[in-house]
Every structure is written in structure tokens, then in C-alpha cells.
Amino acid sequence: MVWYTVKRLIQGIITVWFIATATFWAMHQVPGDPFIGEKAVSPEVEANLKARWGLDKPAYEQYAIFLVNMARGDFGISFTQESRSVNEIIQERFPVSAILGILAIVFAGLGGVLYGALTALYRNQWPDVIIILLVIIGISVPSFVFASVGQLVLVTINQILGFTLLPVAGWGDVAHMLVPALVLGLGTMAFLTRLMRSSMLEIVSADFIRTARSKGVPAAQVFSRHQLRNAVLPVITVLGPSVASITTGGFVVENIFGIPGLGQSFVLAVQQSDYGVIMGTTVFYGAFLVLMVIIVDLLYAWIDPRVRLE
Amino acid sequence: MALLEVNDLHVEFTTYGGIVHAVRGVDFAVDEGETLAIVGESGCGKSVTMQSIMGLIPMPPGRITKGTALLQGHDIIQNKIIDGRDIRGNFVGMIFQDPMSSLNPTMTIGAQIAEPLEVHRGYSHRDAMKRAVELLDLVQIPEAAKRSRQYPFEFSGGMLQRSMIAMAIACEPLVLIADEPSTALDVTIQAQILDLVESIQRETGMAIVLITHDLGVVARLADTVTVMYAGEVMEAGSVDDVFYRSAHPYTLGLKEAMPTNQTGRTRQLKPIDGTPPDLFAPPEGCAYAARCPHAMEVCLDHNPDPFAIHDEHRTKCWLHHEDCDVEAEGLFQAA
Numbered sequence: 001m002v003w004y005t006v007k008r009l010i011q012g013i014i015t016v017w018f019i020a021t022a023t024f025w026a027m028h029q030v031p032g033d034p035f036i037g038e039k040a041v042s043p044e045v046e047a048n049l050k051a052r053w054g055l056d057k058p059a060y061e062q063y064a065i066f067l068v069n070m071a072r073g074d075f076g077i078s079f080t081q082e083s084r085s086v087n088e089i090i091q092e093r094f095p096v097s098a099i100l101g102i103l104a105i106v107f108a109g110l111g112g113v114l115y116g117a118l119t120a121l122y123r124n125q126w127p128d129v130i131i132i133l134l135v136i137i138g139i140s141v142p143s144f145v146f147a148s149v150g151q152l153v154l155v156t157i158n159q160i161l162g163f164t165l166l167p168v169a170g171w172g173d174v175a176h177m178l179v180p181a182l183v184l185g186l187g188t189m190a191f192l193t194r195l196m197r198s199s200m201l202e203i204v205s206a207d208f209i210r211t212a213r214s215k216g217v218p219a220a221q222v223f224s225r226h227q228l229r230n231a232v233l234p235v236i237t238v239l240g241p242s243v244a245s246i247t248t249g250g251f252v253v254e255n256i257f258g259i260p261g262l263g264q265s266f267v268l269a270v271q272q273s274d275y276g277v278i279m280g281t282t283v284f285y286g287a288f289l290v291l292m293v294i295i296v297d298l299l300y301a302w303i304d305p306r307v308r309l310e
Numbered sequence: 311m312a313l314l315e316v317n318d319l320h321v322e323f324t325t326y327g328g329i330v331h332a333v334r335g336v337d338f339a340v341d342e343g344e345t346l347a348i349v350g351e352s353g354c355g356k357s358v359t360m361q362s363i364m365g366l367i368p369m370p371p372g373r374i375t376k377g378t379a380l381l382q383g384h385d386i387i388q389n390k391i392i393d394g395r396d397i398r399g400n401f402v403g404m405i406f407q408d409p410m411s412s413l414n415p416t417m418t419i420g421a422q423i424a425e426p427l428e429v430h431r432g433y434s435h436r437d438a439m440k441r442a443v444e445l446l447d448l449v450q451i452p453e454a455a456k457r458s459r460q461y462p463f464e465f466s467g468g469m470l471q472r473s474m475i476a477m478a479i480a481c482e483p484l485v486l487i488a489d490e491p492s493t494a495l496d497v498t499i500q501a502q503i504l505d506l507v508e509s510i511q512r513e514t515g516m517a518i519v520l521i522t523h524d525l526g527v528v529a530r531l532a533d534t535v536t537v538m539y540a541g542e543v544m545e546a547g548s549v550d551d552v553f554y555r556s557a558h559p560y561t562l563g564l565k566e567a568m569p570t571n572q573t574g575r576t577r578q579l580k581p582i583d584g585t586p587p588d589l590f591a592p593p594e595g596c597a598y599a600a601r602c603p604h605a606m607e608v609c610l611d612h613n614p615d616p617f618a619i620h621d622e623h624r625t626k627c628w629l630h631h632e633d634c635d636v637e638a639e640g641l642f643q644a645a
Contacts, residue, residue, distance in 0.1 A: 304415070305414065305463070306461065
């Protein structure tokens with residue numbers, strides 16, 4: 001178990017290195033640099049700045065410097081936000097994204113398991129039909145559409161009520177988080193619902209459920225102790241990739257709802273060719289995702305004793 | 311009054327293709343310390359009979375349309391509770407054909423054996439686990455304490471079936487229903503499992519209802535036999551009566567289809583020609599008539615009532631009617 005974890009962590013580090021390398025070279029292939037913008041700077045100033053940040057050196061040399069700094073956990077400073085280090089920006093902005101992401105995962109997980117179990121219990125009856133219809137919509141419609149529709153609905157509700165029930169955009173307290181988190185988790189929730197439904201239907205007719213009932217175990221206990229735990233296994237399997245889709249989905253949703261999260265600053269950095277921030281956020285996200293997948297794998301082994309990690 | 315008595319049980323399943331009449335009037339009774347074997351080919355309703363009594367068939371599509379099942383005089387078809395306690399796992403234990411899939415893969419063996427004790431006897435989890443270790447010991451699983459903390463995938467098939475037995479007898483049931491307990495196991499393990507069941511019965515005096523299609527097993531364990539075909543009882547009686555004084559052509563057919571290992575005897579296995587009737591539309595007459603080498607005109611149109619050869623031996627065959635001119639005695643003796 002310990003050895004497995006170590007092995008996975010080493011693999012993870014290699015993965016992150018790949019991500020960093022690919023991003024670095026892709027970034028440098030994109031035309032333009034941090035100094036091409038609306039604020040024109042004189043050639044002398046530009047040359048000075050380039051010399052200061054080492055941007056006049058050949059790319060491979062910059063790459064070597066970047067790797068050394070990355071190994072020390074230093075991503076340098078932002079070119080566009082004066083006198084702020086990339087690490088500071090991540091520290092400030094990641095908690096916002098993390099809260100939003102966690103809330104979205106909670107929505108998606110709880111909703112998926114609940115609706116999935118519900119559809120399985122009411123198989124082919126109207127709750128099942130309605131939920132499955134919604135699931136299809138949830139899976140096929142991208143999150144930015146839900147985000148816009150969500151805002152529209154909020155505006156309408158607030159107008160009708162005459163006061164602000166839930167704010168349409170911005171960041172502050174729980175009221176700001178609910179709708180963006182729901183929008184962010186919706187696609188994953190739909191996916192998990194479908195998975196949970198088929199998994200529940202498979203387990204309902206499993207031999208060991210019959211055994212449990214032959215032991216006289218009360219129905220509620222059969223459901224919670226025997227059925228749910230086994231049915232939830234496939235859901236946990238996809239939780240790792242779900243974290244990925246929710247985090248990447250976060251870029252768009254954060255932008256639409258004006259949430260000052262890491263996703264927003266990432267998008268902004270790409271638009272401005274802010275090299276330091278691009279590299280910092282990409283590597284950070286990459287490492288975060290790799291870690292999540294590892295955690296889910298460990299979690300899976302804990303729930304299903306048949307999974308032996310070696 | 312017998313310990314468990316089933317009368318005229320009818321079970322149907324509603325499917326897209328129509329209504330399947332899976333069980334059509336089954337009677338049997340079993341007493342304390344007695345072993346009743348229910349035999350018959352696949353799909354004849356053996357398992358459905360027992361599972362419907364235990365409330366284990368999904369309803370819908372299944373339903374019990376008629377009949378009673380009395381456990382110590384209490385009807386258990388409508389009400390699975392006697393004196394405020396669920397009979398299942400408590401008064402009636404059950405083991406199944408495939409031990410590999412019949413145990414919960416994500417619970418330890420010990421916890422699964424402990425579960426009925428917690429549910430029915432109000433044991434604390436700690437006490438129930440202690441008792442589970444004793445039960446594992448009783449069913450001859452070595453290193454029971456260690457094994458009780460393991461999961462089903464760490465056990466062999468034979469050990470899983472032993473664990474199932476331990477689970478079924480945890481609350482010292484009056485009746486053990488064994489649904490083909492040895493079919494999925496290899497031959498040497500089969501014998502061990504059957505020995506184990508037999509020895510537990512000697513100690514506890516529980517009744518056993520053994521569902522099987524292995525006549526060898528029947529001969530070894532059973533006191534009485536019920537032969538089922540197409541959801542009906544074709545012949546019922548003591549093991550000696552049914553085996554050595556068989557009174558139904560279907561029983562004869564089953565015996566002929568059984569391999570022997572007697573030296574010097576070289577005969578081909580004789581299969582029963584044809585297939586069982588369609589239970590969507592069961593035949594008017596005797597269900598076996600279409601495959602019966604001795605079928606008469608009356609067999610095709612009229613379903614016979616059981617004839618009593620003597621008190622304990624019944625058969626559902628027109629050959630035993632007093633007006634039947636076929637020398638039934640000779641036919642059945644010859645086989």
C-alpha cells in the first residue's frame with residue numbers, strides 16, 4: 001500500500017513534468033509575448049524588460065531555468081500584475097476555485113447517487129422517465145450554456161421578487177456559490193446518475209442481495225449495507241476523471257459568474273501571454289488532478305476489498 | 311401437524327411474453343430432523359417453490375396466486391413475521407447454489423455471519439462477531455478467527471459454501487432450505503459439504519429441504535422425496551418407495567438417465583426425449599404425456615389427481631387408475 005502510493009506519486013511527478021514541458025513549448029510557439037498589448041512600450045524599455053526577465057535568452061536556456069525554479073517550487077512573478085509572484089496569485093485564488101469545485105463535486109456526487117438510486121427504484125415509472133430525460137440534457141449541454149441560462153433565470157427571479165434572492169454574479173458568501181457550483185456540477189451529476197442507475201439495477205438482482213433477504217435483514221438495511229455500497233463502486237471509479245472535468249469546466253463558469261478563482265486568472269493569463277502565470281497555474285492544475293486521481297484510487301481500494309494495490 | 315407444510319401452492323410470473331405458470335399446485339411436508347429432497351430437471355419450479363415461500367422472488371413480476379405454507383401452523387405466505395420476528399434467517403435458514411456470488415463481496419465473512427444474529431437475536435456487533443468465529447469453527451474452517459476478518463474473494467468455493475452454512479444456521483433455524491448446495495462445487499468438496507449438513511442436522515435436529523437434481527445426493531441424504539415436473543408434483547414418498555418402487559414414468563426416466571459406475575454394466579445413458587412443456591400455456595392433460603413412453607389417450611386431455619399407492623406414497627399418473635388395463639405393477643417393477 002505504502003509502496004504503491006510512492007510509486008504512484010513518482011509516476012505523478014513524471015506526468016506533471018510532461019505537462020509542464022508540453023505547455024512551455026506550446027506557449028513559446030504562440031505568436032506574441034507579454035509586451036504586445038494595448039500599452040505600447042518603446043523598444044528600449046522592451047529590450048530592458050526582456051533582459052530583466054531573461055526573455056532574450058534562447059528558449060532552451062529559459063526552459064532549463066524554468067525547470068530548476070519549478071523544482072524549487074518557484075514560478076517567478078506575473079508580467080502583468082505588478083510585483084506579484086505567481087505563487088501569491090495561486091495562494092489567493094485557488095481557495096476560491098477549490099471551494100467552488102468541492103461544492104460542485106458534492107452536488108454532483110450526492111445528486112448522482114440519489115437520483116440514480118431513485119431511478120432504479122422507480123424503474124420505467126414516471127420519476128425514472130423524467131430524470132433520465134433531464135440526464136440526457138445534462139450530459140449533452142455544455143456548462144457555459146447552463147451558466148448563461150442560470151444567470152438569466154436568476155435575474156428573472158430577482159426581478160419578480162423585487163429583491164435579490166441570490167446574486168447573479170460575483171463572490172462573497174454562500175449565496176454567491178450555490179448557483180455556480182450547481183451549474184459546474186450539473187454535467188457530472190447527470191453522468192453519475194446514469195451510472196448509478198445501471199449499477200443499482202445490476203445489484204438489485206445480485207445473488208448476495210437475495211442472500212441478505214433470506215437472512216431476514218430489514219429492507220432498509222439491505223439497501224444501505226448491501227446494495228448501496230456495491231452499487232457506488234463504479235461511481236467512485238469515475239470520480240477521479242470527474243474532478244478533472246469539473247476543474248476544467250471551472251474556467252468557463254468562473255468567467256461567466258465573475259468569480260475571482262484560479263480559472264479566471266488562468267484564462268486572463270493566456271490572453272495576455274503572461275508566461276509566469278500560465279506555467280504556474282498549468283503545473284498547479286496538473287499536479288492537483290494527478291493527486292486527485294491517486295486519492296480516488298486509494299479510496300477505491302478502501303471501499304472494495306477485492307482491489308489490491310501493488 | 312408437520313413442521314413445514316405446503317399445500318396447493320401456485321406461483322405465476324407476468325412477463326412480456328405472457329404469464330408463466332411456474333408452480334402449479336405443489337404440496338409437501340417436512341418434519342423435525344427429517345430431510346425432504348425436491349428433485350426434477352432444470353426449470354421445473356423447484357427453486358421458485360422454495361423462494362416464493364421465503365418471499366425471495368421479485369413481486370412483481372412474480373405472485374403467489376393460491377396455496378398455503380404453514381410453519382408450525384403459522385401461515386408464512388402472507389406474513390413473514392411470527393411473534394414479532396422475521397422467520398427468514400431466524401426459523402428458516404437458506405443456502406444457495408453458487409456460493410461465489412451469494413456472499414456480499416464488500417463485507418467480511420464474519421460480519422455476514424454475524425448479521426442474522428444482530429438482526430434476530432439482538433447481539434451486539436462484538437458478540438455477534440465472536441459467535442461468528444465459533445460458527446466458522448463449527449463448519450470446520452481452519453483459523454476461524456483470522457478467516458472471519460477476510461472477504462469472500464479470499465475464500466475457495468467450498469469454504470464459501472461452509473460459510474453460507476454457518477450463516478444459515480447462526481440462529482439455529484427449525485428448517486434449512488438448501489437450494490442445490492453442492493452443484494457448483496467439485497465432487498470431493500460436494501461430499502464434504504453434504505457430510506457437514508448431515509452432521510449439523512444430527513446435532514440440531516433441524517429439518518432440511520434439499521433442492522437438487524442429483525439423484526445420488528438424494529439417495530444419500532433424503533428421508534422423503536418429491537419429484538417435480540413442469541411445476542407439479544409427479545411423485546412423492548419415502549426415498550425407498552420413490553427409488554425402488556417408482557410409480558411414475560418420469561421418475562423411471564430420471565433414473566434411466568442417471569450414470570452408474572457399476573462394473574460390468576455397460577449401457578448407454580437413456581435421455582428423456584423431448585423438452586418440458588411450455589409453461590406459458592401448460593397442457594390440459596398430464597404435463598409429462600408428450601414425453602411419456604406409456605402415454606394413453608386419457609393422459610393428453612385429463613390431468614390426473616394424485617393416486618395414493620399407500621399412505622405415504624403418492625403419484626400423479628393415470629396408469630394407477632383402477633380401470634387402467636396396462637399392467638402398471640409389471641411396468642414399474644421391470645425398471
